[in-house]
Amino acid sequence: MLVHKTVRSNRERSERALELMETVGLAKRYADIYPHELDGGRRQRIGIAKALSLNPKFIVCDEPVSALDVSIQAQILNLLMDLQESRNLAYMFITHDLSVVRHISTKIIVMYLGQVVEACPTKDLFTKMLHPYTKALLSAIPVPSLHNRREKIILNGELTSPINPEDACRFAPRCIYAGEECFTSTPVLREILPGHKAACHLVEEINAVKPAAVSVS
Numbered sequence: 001m002l003v004h005k006t007v008r009s010n011r012e013r014s015e016r017a018l019e020l021m022e023t024v025g026l027a028k029r030y031a032d033i034y035p036h037e038l039d040g041g042r043r044q045r046i047g048i049a050k051a052l053s054l055n056p057k058f059i060v061c062d063e064p065v066s067a068l069d070v071s072i073q074a075q076i077l078n079l080l081m082d083l084q085e086s087r088n089l090a091y092m093f094i095t096h097d098l099s100v101v102r103h104i105s106t107k108i109i110v111m112y113l114g115q116v117v118e119a120c121p122t123k124d125l126f127t128k129m130l131h132p133y134t135k136a137l138l139s140a141i142p143v144p145s146l147h148n149r150r151e152k153i154i155l156n157g158e159l160t161s162p163i164n165p166e167d168a169c170r171f172a173p174r175c176i177y178a179g180e181e182c183f184t185s186t187p188v189l190r191e192i193l194p195g196h197k198a199a200c201h202l203v204e205e206i207n208a209v210k211p212a213a214v215s216v217s
Helices: 011-021 042-052 070-088 098-104 122-127 130-140 203-207
Strands: 057-061 090-096 107-113 113-121 189-194 195-200
Touching: 011 042, 042 070, 070 090, 070 098, 090 098, 098 122, 107 122, 107 130, 113 122, 113 130, 122 130, 189 203
Parallel strands: 057 090
Antiparallel strands: 107 113, 113 195, 189 195
């Protein structure tokens, strides 16, 4: 706030800090506490308060709950969602935990080695995943049931170098469906179902869907 000159005095800065603490659910008694005296959940709330201090409209959240236990994760996610609604915020939420993504997001982009392999509304990804990598990711989510167990897809093969990749599908060396074309050209991200895109040469064959109609002008 001092760097961006959004406060004019130390008193105004202190008042604003206390206001932000209240916003993120931190009691005033923590104002003079050192960081090492706080648990992970409260330190994360401080990070959120700092992010809110300049009244942003867009916030990048990079693994904001990965180091927290499950109960604290839920508190922080609920706080973020409440702030999103009350302040009309947009988040870009980066995480490897798809159960967290499902809870907080409206749209999902799945990436593999720096490339987008699937993009769609959240509800569509969990009911009709298209890309083989997405299928493997979702298969790793634990199912709390003894009777409806999900078969986990184990990925074998070597990772493609992200530094100097060849003109090929980067997931091909680990994909059980990969054919000759997958090793010789990079698939483009295209719409397979309404609002649902995937980058895979064999996506229609794998998922038994009809190719999307292409309009030619």
